Amino acid sequence: MTLAYAADRHPATPAIADVMTRLGLKMNFAKDEEIFCQDEEADLIYLVVSGAVRTTRLLSDGRRQVGAFYYPGDLVGLETGALHRFSAEALSDAALLVVKRSSLQAFAGDGEIDRAIWEATRRELERAQEHLLVLGRKTACEKVASFLMDLAERDSQAEAIALPMGRQDMADYLGLTIETVSRMLTQLQGASVVEFDGCRRFRVKRWDALERLAE
Structure with a gap:
């Protein structure tokens, strides 16, 4: 950018x-x-x-x-x-x-x-x-969804959104363990809310679902 x-x-x-x-x-x-x-x-x-x-x-x-x-x-x-x-x-x-x-x-x-x-x-x-x-005030899934939503809104026109930080950084920011962060990311991808292209890029597949979780 x-x-x-x-x-x-x-x-x-x-x-x-x-x-x-x-x-x-x-x-x-x-x-x-x-x-x-x-x-x-x-x-x-x-x-x-x-x-x-x-x-x-x-x-x-x-x-x-x-x-x-x-x-x-x-x-x-x-x-x-x-x-x-x-x-x-x-x-x-x-x-x-x-x-x-x-x-x-x-x-x-x-x-x-x-x-x-x-x-x-x-x-x-x-x-x-x-x-x-x-x-x-948010659950683990809501925390991770809010984090991804913030990144997505910063670069909403991009086909794939960069995730410059690692899982440990996310965990230490959200007050979670790295295992919980990884599990929540897997759940969001399994529910087709987001799709990961490797560890450091993702796409939002269902904006409405991500927004609901992030609210």
Whole structure:
């Protein structure tokens, strides 16, 4: 997905992208390479240009919680405090534009930049609220269906939808075991709701059924 295409999905993105293109540095990250770590000073903001990024947090007992997934056009690293609450790693080979928060704040008098930052912050809040609903109120099958629906809606015109994350990433995001995720995917495919082309691509065969489960 190109940055231009991502901007079409997120109207606020072009203003941020323009500033970050002028002021930022393009950095490439290999699959699973760390972008920033939890409790690190949040002095940089990142814009995904290509690839995908996941945020994770390690709990005191060693368990891992995946916080969110980010795709081209998404801002990563926006924090309300001084430190990153989550780490971020590249899900696949990825390119990001990086700019210092202070440099971005220097444009705070620009109304378009202000609106773009506010829109990105609002999306982060919505993302967290949706994740909370999925974790707390949905069955295992509904969780997996909601996850696939979100990916499908992002790329609804594609014949086959990319699944950049592995089963363990999905499990750690949805609060399930990897065995449960695999079982739910098998059930959805068996019911002809989705069809998998290998492990990392799928097609939605029955949109109405997937939507009902995701609601």
